[in-house]
Amino acid sequence: MSTALEISALSKSFAGVQAIRDLSFTVPKGVSTALIGPNGAGKTTVFNMVSGVYGVDAGRITVNGVDVTRMPSRKRIGTGVARSFQNVRLMPHLSVLENLLVGQHVRASSLAALFTPYRLIPNHRWKREARAALEESGLGRWADETVSALPYGVRKRIDLVRATLAGASLLMLDEPAAGLNPSETNALRDHLKDLMAKGTTLLVVEHDMHFVDSICQNVVVLNFGEKIAEGPLSRVRQDPKVREAYIGSDGEA
Amino acid sequence: MVAQQIVNGLMLGAIYMLVAVAFTLAIGVLNFLNFSLPGLFMAGGMLAFGLMKAGWPFLLAAAGALAAAAFISLLVERFAYRPMQGGDPEVPLVSSLGFLVLLENLMLVQFGSDQQAFPALLPDLNLRIGGLVIGYAQLASLVLSLGIVAALSFVLAKTAAGRRIRTVAESRETALLMGIDIARLVPQLFVASAALAALAGILFAVNYQQVSPFMGEGVGFKGVAAMIVGGMGSIWGAVLGGLLIGLAEVVSISFIGADVVNITVYGLLLLILIVRPQGLMGRAPSREKL
Amino acid sequence: MSGYLTGVLVVLAFNVMAAYAVYLPLAAGQLNLGIAGFMAIGAYGSAFLTNEYMWPMWAAVPVGALAAGLTGLLIGLPVLRTHGIYFAMATFALGQVISAVFLNLEVVGGAAGYPVTDYAGPNVVFAAAAGVVLLMLYISRTRFALELTAVKSDPTVADLLGVPVRGMKVAAFALGAMVAGFGGALYAHHYNFVEAQHFNVLLSVFTVLYVLFGGTQTVWGPLVGAAFFTLVPELLRASDQWRYAVFAVFIIVFMAIRPQGLVTAALFRQFRRRAPEASS
Numbered sequence: 047m048s049t050a051l052e053i054s055a056l057s058k059s060f061a062g063v064q065a066i067r068d069l070s071f072t073v074p075k076g077v078s079t080a081l082i083g084p085n086g087a088g089k090t091t092v093f094n095m096v097s098g099v100y101g102v103d104a105g106r107i108t109v110n111g112v113d114v115t116r117m118p119s120r121k122r123i124g125t126g127v128a129r130s131f132q133n134v135r136l137m138p139h140l141s142v143l144e145n146l147l148v149g150q151h152v153r154a155s156s157l158a159a160l161f162t163p164y165r166l167i168p169n170h171r172w173k174r175e176a177r178a179a180l181e182e183s184g185l186g187r188w189a190d191e192t193v194s195a196l197p198y199g200v201r202k203r204i205d206l207v208r209a210t211l212a213g214a215s216l217l218m219l220d221e222p223a224a225g226l227n228p229s230e231t232n233a234l235r236d237h238l239k240d241l242m243a244k245g246t247t248l249l250v251v252e253h254d255m256h257f258v259d260s261i262c263q264n265v266v267v268l269n270f271g272e273k274i275a276e277g278p279l280s281r282v283r284q285d286p287k288v289r290e291a292y293i294g295s296d297g298e299a
Numbered sequence: 300m301v302a303q304q305i306v307n308g309l310m311l312g313a314i315y316m317l318v319a320v321a322f323t324l325a326i327g328v329l330n331f332l333n334f335s336l337p338g339l340f341m342a343g344g345m346l347a348f349g350l351m352k353a354g355w356p357f358l359l360a361a362a363g364a365l366a367a368a369a370f371i372s373l374l375v376e377r378f379a380y381r382p383m384q385g386g387d388p389e390v391p392l393v394s395s396l397g398f399l400v401l402l403e404n405l406m407l408v409q410f411g412s413d414q415q416a417f418p419a420l421l422p423d424l425n426l427r428i429g430g431l432v433i434g435y436a437q438l439a440s441l442v443l444s445l446g447i448v449a450a451l452s453f454v455l456a457k458t459a460a461g462r463r464i465r466t467v468a469e470s471r472e473t474a475l476l477m478g479i480d481i482a483r484l485v486p487q488l489f490v491a492s493a494a495l496a497a498l499a500g501i502l503f504a505v506n507y508q509q510v511s512p513f514m515g516e517g518v519g520f521k522g523v524a525a526m527i528v529g530g531m532g533s534i535w536g537a538v539l540g541g542l543l544i545g546l547a548e549v550v551s552i553s554f555i556g557a558d559v560v561n562i563t564v565y566g567l568l569l570l571i572l573i574v575r576p577q578g579l580m581g582r583a584p585s586r587e588k589l
Numbered sequence: 590m591s592g593y594l595t596g597v598l599v600v601l602a603f604n605v606m607a608a609y610a611v612y613l614p615l616a617a618g619q620l621n622l623g624i625a626g627f628m629a630i631g632a633y634g635s636a637f638l639t640n641e642y643m644w645p646m647w648a649a650v651p652v653g654a655l656a657a658g659l660t661g662l663l664i665g666l667p668v669l670r671t672h673g674i675y676f677a678m679a680t681f682a683l684g685q686v687i688s689a690v691f692l693n694l695e696v697v698g699g700a701a702g703y704p705v706t707d708y709a710g711p712n713v714v715f716a717a718a719a720g721v722v723l724l725m726l727y728i729s730r731t732r733f734a735l736e737l738t739a740v741k742s743d744p745t746v747a748d749l750l751g752v753p754v755r756g757m758k759v760a761a762f763a764l765g766a767m768v769a770g771f772g773g774a775l776y777a778h779h780y781n782f783v784e785a786q787h788f789n790v791l792l793s794v795f796t797v798l799y800v801l802f803g804g805t806q807t808v809w810g811p812l813v814g815a816a817f818f819t820l821v822p823e824l825l826r827a828s829d830q831w832r833y834a835v836f837a838v839f840i841i842v843f844m845a846i847r848p849q850g851l852v853t854a855a856l857f858r859q860f861r862r863r864a865p866e867a868s869s
Contacts, residue, residue: 097749098749099745099749119748119749120748120749120751120752120754121751123751124751128750135745136746137738137739137743138742139742139854140738140739144735147732148735148750149750151750151752152750155751155753160731161728161732162731162732163727164730165729166730192858326674334794378841378842378845379845382845382846382848383844383845387805387849388673388674389620389797393797393801393802393840393844394840394844396794397798397840397841397844398841400836400837401834401837401838404831404833404834407830408830408834516790516791520681520790527675558692558693558699558700559689561685561689562686562689562690562693564685565681565682565685566682568678569683572675572678572679572682573670576670576671
């Protein structure tokens with residue numbers, strides 16, 4: 047089985063505080079994985095290093111077989127990795143369709159593409175493609191709305207469509223279910239399952255263990271920047287080290 | 300000769316320093332590049348001149364000019380700063396420029412566009428130390444400026460009010476959580492920075508014995524340059540920047556010629572911005588948190 | 590057309606070109622407070638080539654524009670490492686330095702100014718301004734414009750989506766500088782005289798004022814802003830000495846009521862709702 051993401055011996059410290067210590071784990075293609083652990087365990091830091099927002103102190107990151115450890119952040123999407131943010135980050139003043147068009151950049155970045163007057167061409171293929179992707183996720187009716195006017199749950203899912211349009215085969219989601227009501231959570235879950243069925247691999251940071259259980263086959267547990275357990279959720283939650291890590295925090299696992 | 304130029308540069312630098320501190324208060328705490336400050340600088344000088352012409356004694360005229368500048372600054376806060384919260388950061392800059400244009404044109408209508416002679420306050424007495432000639436008026440304004448800046452720095456560092464201001468500068472959210480009344484603090488800051496700018500204008504008028512409706516532009520923009528060279532938001536940075544810009548100006552005038560002033564002063568600014576954008580004494584901007 | 594009206598419209602044409610020069614980088618979130626400097630490069634460059642080397646105007650004007658654009662590119666690379674207010678101040682300083690350099694350049698007349706022999710009539714100026722507007726309209730219909738907005742709106746996310754953030758900023762800045770240089774070159778040939786003092790801070794700052802007043806959300810904002818700022822003071826001429834004071838009060842009150850500028854994207858969407866088939 048080939049791997050979507052391989053992290054080996056990764057370390058990172060901020061101002062002398064070791065945020066990630068000698069971390070290694072693998073996300074095989076098609077095996078959606080959850081990254082869990084108490085607050086401050088270093089989950090988001092891992093995302094930031096994989097997406098290139100932070101550099102690494104030591105170790106290696108490989109996405110779909112490509113070593114991205116020293117690659118500039120903007121080039122990494124070309125290897126097939128995209129991420130979401132804890133608070134959805136769409137461009138608020140642009141319409142939904144325009145946000146999706148920005149997502150297509152990685153596949154339309156030539157000078158000729160940049161200066162094609164696509165807005166003057168009725169039904170230009172970029173617009174068609176973006177609309178089709180929205181329709182497919184049942185979000186078609188929002189296409190021309192301004193993002194800032196949309197409900198939170200819809201924005202989260204548009205974020206997913208944008209990542210799909212960017213050609214992401216590995217999608218890192220930072221607390222996707224946070225702040226959603228139950229029906230929005232269900233819609234999101236269906237959307238994610240649909241993406242997985244089409245071959246996308248997920249790496250999810252999430253506190254809601256029911257949600258994790260319903261979409262992830264594998265779980266990696268972090269505590270103080272170190273991996274303390276790995277495996278299916280049912281087994282990991284029996285692990286005494288994991289139980290210990292969560293005592294004194296919210297005891298959710 | 301060189302020593303004399305250095306002294307002259309420091310005297311001029313003291314004026315820039317006050318303007319730079321005024322700008323740095325607005326930028327450092329409120330994140331607002333307040334372009335009405337050159338207008339308030341000019342209003343300080345012009346109104347003091349106008350009131351003296353109307354027969355007021357100097358100190359009363361100066362107080363009147365300061366009070367008027369403070370009042371105008373409250374209008375700036377009300378119309379240029381307050382409505383713009385949460386919008387594009389360039390917008391308050393435009394409105395504050397509107398105030399600069401307004402003030403200049405009001406003075407123009409009242410006093411005409413010509414340069415006016417500001418009466419000499421102190422008889423033309425000079426202090427002579429070795430070969431150096433130092434005007435009493437200039438010396439007095441240098442001492443006054445440094446005293447005010449030192450006092451301001453003390454207030455910011457040591458008092459409860461200063462702590463509140465620093466908290467707002469660090470993070471508005473934290474300040475709100477701590478129950479700091481930002482709505483009351485902001486107008487006070489506007490009054491303080493206006494008073495500094497207007498005082499600089501009065502001192503300029505006293506030292507150089509001339510005023511005009513457009514005197515704020517050159518000095519005001521150099522004040523901005525001084526603030527950035529020293530480091531935005533740093534009071535002592537503004538002091539250092541002001542003195543440096545004053546020195547650079549005087550020295551380049553006397554050794555190369557008046558026309559190159561802008562090249563040296565703004566070239567220095569440009570160089571600093573490229574090499575060390577946070578200024579000589581500023582802290583590096585922190586990277587966005589995700 | 591009366592001479593007076595032509596004169597006003599020529600000023601309008603120059604203001605429109607300058608406004609778009611400011612608008613392009615501003616669309617990517619970069620406030621250029623030194624646009625006058627780039628105009629000066631175009632003006633002096635083109636004037637120098639026609640005067641001293643007998644170049645024809647049609648060749649000298651584009652070269653002047655290119656020189657301004659190239660300066661923007663070279664300066665933009667180091668300066669665009671800084672952002673926000675630092676960038677604005679760097680352009681401000683740059684504008685001051687450029688005009689001060691020309692003030693001291695004796696080959697182009699120094700402080701006495703520089704007479705220019707070749708003349709560009711009003712129609713040439715109008716055509717040039719129309720060309721700039723058309724070019725901007727075209728650009729606003731491309732992915733380039735969309736990605737500039739993305740860079741302004743959220744540079745971190747734009748970067749992670751693969752958009753070359755710094756490259757886009759430099760491109761917008763240099764293109765804007767080129768447009769400024771183009772306008773400046775025509776200015777030199779229309780008035781047959783350039784002096785460094787004309788290209789001062791206030792020219793830069795007033796241009797920014799037009800653009801923000803018109804609004805930066807759509808490509809029409811700068812046009813509307815420039816038109817307003819050129820024509821209204823003329824209409825207020827009756828009140829003569831008070832007109833700039835009245836005008837300033839108007840700006841202050843207007844920006845307080847409508848900080849997003851006169852022309853906004855929402856305004857356009859309202860129009861489009863009324864005529865739905867016109868939308869993309």
